[in-house]
Amino acid sequence: MPGTSMQEPPIEALLFDVFGTVVDWRSSLVAWFEQFGRNRGCTADWPELVDHWRAAYQPALEPIRLGKRPFVTLDVLHRESLDALLPNFGLADASNADRQEMVRAWHALEAWPDSVAGLARLNRRYVVASLSNGGVRLQINLSKHADLPWDAIFSADHFRQYKPDPSTYLGAVELLGCPPAAVVMVAAHPSDLTAARTLGLRTALVARPLEYGPRKMPLADPPAAWDFSATSILDLAEQLGA
Amino acid sequence: MPGTSMQEPPIEALLFDVFGTVVDWRSSLVAWFEQFGRNRGCTADWPELVDHWRAAYQPALEPIRLGKRPFVTLDVLHRESLDALLPNFGLADASNADRQEMVRAWHALEAWPDSVAGLARLNRRYVVASLSNGGVRLQINLSKHADLPWDAIFSADHFRQYKPDPSTYLGAVELLGCPPAAVVMVAAHPSDLTAARTLGLRTALVARPLEYGPRKMPLADPPAAWDFSATSILDLAEQLGA
Numbered sequence: 001m002p003g004t005s006m007q008e009p010p011i012e013a014l015l016f017d018v019f020g021t022v023v024d025w026r027s028s029l030v031a032w033f034e035q036f037g038r039n040r041g042c043t044a045d046w047p048e049l050v051d052h053w054r055a056a057y058q059p060a061l062e063p064i065r066l067g068k069r070p071f072v073t074l075d076v077l078h079r080e081s082l083d084a085l086l087p088n089f090g091l092a093d094a095s096n097a098d099r100q101e102m103v104r105a106w107h108a109l110e111a112w113p114d115s116v117a118g119l120a121r122l123n124r125r126y127v128v129a130s131l132s133n134g135g136v137r138l139q140i141n142l143s144k145h146a147d148l149p150w151d152a153i154f155s156a157d158h159f160r161q162y163k164p165d166p167s168t169y170l171g172a173v174e175l176l177g178c179p180p181a182a183v184v185m186v187a188a189h190p191s192d193l194t195a196a197r198t199l200g201l202r203t204a205l206v207a208r209p210l211e212y213g214p215r216k217m218p219l220a221d222p223p224a225a226w227d228f229s230a231t232s233i234l235d236l237a238e239q240l241g242a
Numbered sequence: 243m244p245g246t247s248m249q250e251p252p253i254e255a256l257l258f259d260v261f262g263t264v265v266d267w268r269s270s271l272v273a274w275f276e277q278f279g280r281n282r283g284c285t286a287d288w289p290e291l292v293d294h295w296r297a298a299y300q301p302a303l304e305p306i307r308l309g310k311r312p313f314v315t316l317d318v319l320h321r322e323s324l325d326a327l328l329p330n331f332g333l334a335d336a337s338n339a340d341r342q343e344m345v346r347a348w349h350a351l352e353a354w355p356d357s358v359a360g361l362a363r364l365n366r367r368y369v370v371a372s373l374s375n376g377g378v379r380l381q382i383n384l385s386k387h388a389d390l391p392w393d394a395i396f397s398a399d400h401f402r403q404y405k406p407d408p409s410t411y412l413g414a415v416e417l418l419g420c421p422p423a424a425v426v427m428v429a430a431h432p433s434d435l436t437a438a439r440t441l442g443l444r445t446a447l448v449a450r451p452l453e454y455g456p457r458k459m460p461l462a463d464p465p466a467a468w469d470f471s472a473t474s475i476l477d478l479a480e481q482l483g484a
Contacts, residue, residue: 073419127382137419140369140393151382153394157417175399177315177379 009182011202011240013127015154015172017163017187018134019109020211022119022233023146026050027210028109036102044089047213052088056081061133061162071160073135078103106134107141111148112208118233120149125242127151131172131185133162164195173201184227186236193226204228204236251424253444253482255369257396257414259405259429260376261351262453264361264475265388268292269452270351278344286331289455294330298323303375303404313402315377320345348376349383353390354450360475362391367484369393373414373427375404406437415443426469428478435468446470446478 019025026047033046060077063069082102086094094102122128129152130139136157143150152175156162159171173180185196188208197203203226230236261267268289275288302319305311324344328336336344364370371394372381378399385392394417398404401413415422427438430450439445445468472478 075419127379127386129382135419136394136417137369140371140418144369144393151386152378155417158400175378175397176382177317177377 008202009179011126011184012178012182013129013176014122014184014186014204014240015129015131015169015196015201016119017185017189017192018130018132018139018142020208021186021188021206022115022130022148023109023111023142024208024211025054025106025109026213029053029105032105032108033102036098040098042090044091049085049089051213052085053078053081056085065162065165071156073157074133074138075103075106075135078106104141107138108145109142111146112232114232114234116147116149118235118237121234121237122240122242123149123151126240127176129154129172129176131163131168132156164191166195166199169196169199169201173199186233190225197226202227204230206230206233206236250444251421253368253426254420254424255371255418256364256426256428256446256482257371257373257411257438257443258361259427259431259434260372260374260381260384262450263428263430263448264357264372264390265351265353265384266450266453267296267348267351268455271295271347274344274347274350278340282340284332286333291327291331293455294327295320295323298327307404307407313398315399316375316380317345317348317377320348346383349380350387351384353388354474356474356476358389358391360477360479363476363479364482364484365391365393368482369418371396371414371418373405373410374398406433408437408441411438411441411443415441428475432467439468444469446472448472448475448478 016022029050030046033049037043037046060081064071079099082099086092119128128150130150131154132139133156134142136153136155139153139155142148143153154172154175156168159168161167169185173183176183180200181202184202184204185193186204186206187193188206188211193203193205205226205228207230228236228239230239258264271292272288275291279285279288302323306313321341324341328334361370370392372392373396374381375398376384378395378397381395381397384390385395396414396417398410401410403409411427415425418425422442423444426444426446427435428446428448429435430448430453435445435447447468447470449472470478470481472481
C-alpha cells in the first residue's frame, strides 16, 4: 500500500480540513456579496471585505485556544468579526437579518472542482471524514449544499476546542478507534499538517494556490515535508490507490 | 407543514435510533453466526445466542448511565457480554480473533428494506442524522456497509453517555443549533421516544414488529402517544412531505 512502511499500520482513514482545502471560501463569499450588493443596490470592495473577514479568523480563535474564553461555535466568532468589519465598508446599517445571512453564507460555499469526485473515490476504500473548525451544523449545511460525501463530520464543536489544538486531532483519532499513524490529515495549510504530524498522524498536502485569490503568492512548501503532496484531491486518491 | 402548529417551529432535523429502527440487528447477527458455524464446522442455537447477547445490552449500559463506571464505547460492552455468554453455547474456546470478529459483526448489520430509500427521501428536505448508542467507528462502518445516507452521525461516544440519558438528546440538539421542537426523534422503541419527548423534542415511532424475531409479540403502543406513527421510514417520509 502506498505510504506504508513495515513499522506503519495501513491507512484506515483520512481527515480533511475543509475551508480552503475542500471548498473555495473566497470565491464563494465574494460571489455571495456581489449578489447581495445587486439585491440591495449597494456596492463595496467585496473581495477586500471577504479577505478582512477571513483575516479576523485566526485571531478570533486564539482566546479560546488559550483557554481565556469559553468555547463558542464558529458562527458566533464570524458574527463578531463581521460586526466589527461592516462599518469600514459602509455597511454599518446592515440589519440583523442581513448579518445572519452573511454568517450563513459560510454554510453554502462551493467545492473546488476536484473535491466531490476525489472524496467519492477515496471513500470507496477509506473512511473519509472532515476535521474542521466549522461547527457541526455549518458542516452539515455545507455538505448538503456542496454534496460532500463524508462518512463522518468531525468539528471543533465536538471537542470544544479549535485546531491546531492537539485535542481536536487526538479526539478525532480516538473516535475513529485506530492508531494515529493509520490516519492521514489532509490540508492545504502547513500549520494544520505540522500539528497533526507532531501527534503521530500521517499528512497530505493538497495545493490550493488560488485559495487567497489570484494576486496572492502561495507559500513555498518543501516538497519532502509531508507523507503525500498532491495537486488535487483526485490526485491524492490516485496516489492512495483509491 | 405536517406536524406544525402555530406555537411550534418548523421541523429542521430528524434524529434516528439505529439498532432495530434502521437496521435489523437480529436477522443480520443470526445470519453472521450461521455463516461462522458453517466455516468452523460447529453449531449452536444461534438465535438464542443473539437474543441473549442483545438482552445483556441494557444492563451493560446501566453502570455508565448511573455514573458508577467511566464511559467506554459499545464495542467494549459487547465484548464483555459476549465473553460471559460464549461458554453457555459451547464456545468457551473461541479465539480472541473470533471474538473480535463477532463484535465487528455489529458494524455490518443489514438495513430494513425501506431504510435507505426512506432516509434518502427525508434527506432531501431535512437534516437526517443518527443518534445511537453505537460508537462513531461502529456507525461509520455500518453506514458504509448498509449505504445509510446520513448528513451526520451522533453517537454516545460524542457525549460519553448512553441514551436515554438526557445529555445525549440535548447534546445532539445543541450541535444541530436549533430548538428541541425543531427536531424529531425517530425510533422503534417507546423508551427512546419518551426520553426525547420529556426534553421537548418531537417524536416519531416507526413500527418494527419483527425486531425481536417472528415469535415475539410487539408491545402494544397507544397510537396517539407520538407526533408521528409510521409503518416504515418511507411512510414517515410520506407523512413529512419529503
